[in-house]
Amino acid sequence: MKKLFRIIFSRTAVIVLLLLLQLAVLIFTFGYLSEYTNYAYLLFTVLSVIVMLYILNRNENPAFKLAWMIPVLVIPVFGVLMYLFVQLSPGTKLINRRHRKLIQDSAPYLAQDPKIKKQLKLECPQAAAMVHYMNHYGGYPIYKNTQVKYYPLGDQMFPDLLEALKQAKTFIFMEYFIVAYGKVWDSVLDILVQKAKEGVEVRFMYDGMCSLVLLPYNYAKELQKMGIKCKPFSQVRPALSTEQNNRDHRKITVIDGHTAFTGGINLADEYINEKVVYGHWKDTGIRLQGDAVKSFTIMFLQMWDITEKNRTVYSDYITEAFHMDTTRPANGYVMPYGDSPLDHESVGEMVYMDIIQHASRYVHIMTPYLIPDNELLTALSHAAKCGIEVIIIMPHIPDKLYAYLLARTYYPVLIKAGVRIFEYTPGFVHAKVFTSDDCKAVVGTINLDFRSLYLHFECAVYMYQNEEIQAIEYDFQETLKQSQEITLDDCRRYPLWRKLCGRVLRLIAPLM
16 A cells, blocks of 8 residues: 555656646647637648648658648547647757757767778778768768677676776766666766766766656756766656657767767666566677777767757867777777767668668667568568568567567568567567678667657667677577577467557557
8 A cells, every 4th residue: 555655646656647637638628629619620620631731741751640640630639739739849949959059060070081981982882881871961980990899798798887987087978768776876876976086077967767767856966966967868847848759768888088888788787687677688788999989979978068058178078099908809890870869860770771771691680679660661571582581589578568569560571571580588688789791780779669760869889890790690699599489370379459459559659
């Protein structure tokens, strides 16, 4: 009973209740207006037609168009006004304007070295073409002179992360989607506090969704008292606002401008299997040391400065020279990149599509969610039909039932096309990994779902002809040994009610 009362009167419950009340008032108001007079209803009918024409002619993914057309047609008053509310939201437009200006201001620090691009073009014109796209539309260059270390599990990355933090001399930047009390965060926080006392500049940013469930609402102020510059990104408030839909899903640590970590691993105990929630937690991470860290430094500062009046002087944080460990290779090419939901350029999906479309032997994927748009679905199917080995490893124990039900609706069409789908039987796969042809790989935060590809701030690392790609592919094969293949017979035997739920959810999948 005490637990029930704690849930009912919690901050999360109050915020959700206030949001639902606002939504209820909107629905009631719209319903009232639609029945008030025939003229009002006629007005909204005309407005519905105008909005429909506008949606059809927008330059955006057809799946989003369809997802909006359904409510506009079925419930014209509520659907139309809700669409106008989303499109005219001033908060999102303000963030977009600020972020676009920051990208322009930081562009000189992310200029592509023409010698590296020319060398890559001689080795692989196709990879150079993708880099050309990233230079001009993503805003990120490709580097050499960078050492890469891949981590098959969060358990393995965590000790190296702590050791790297302890070695910081000038600054630490950290940006994470999830932060939760426990061994992981306590260990990190102890080091951050100590480093701040030593005079190291520590900036920490976490997604505002944490303040809804995992952390106190004013937790940033507590960290500030400890000497840590801290802020939540887009903190969840009890007010309907579309800007709260664009979450910061990135996981970034930058130390002294020469070392960076990213991947799927958040700052919570389940990510290192210290806490069991969905069986064994399979996650991956990556460490960069060298020139490519510059992109992560700038990426972090771009996000940090969105809400700052005084812009950071980027040149103060760029490390031009770093003495790398000569016992580790620094061969091949490395390209860190970010993806923003505000620039109308789906960089994350384009990198994945490029890998799929230019594979000659195989494409191997690990992802926790499989909710592809039509373009990605077609690319995966076409590659398999062309004889490319396409294998996807999914969780067997999902963390979100609705996402798993949606994913299962795509299994049959992919399997029929020749894509092989496996589920990781020990538990949950949270890794976001692509490997192809022993020469390309991506490790980062970007899932194969609409939210990651279109609505979140994301980041990843693209590698070409880097020696660590062998370790990534080896990990994929080892994970495959612990996974069971899903066949068409398995799909047919799947419970009918789950199939129906998945099909219904597909109507609103792009908006989830």
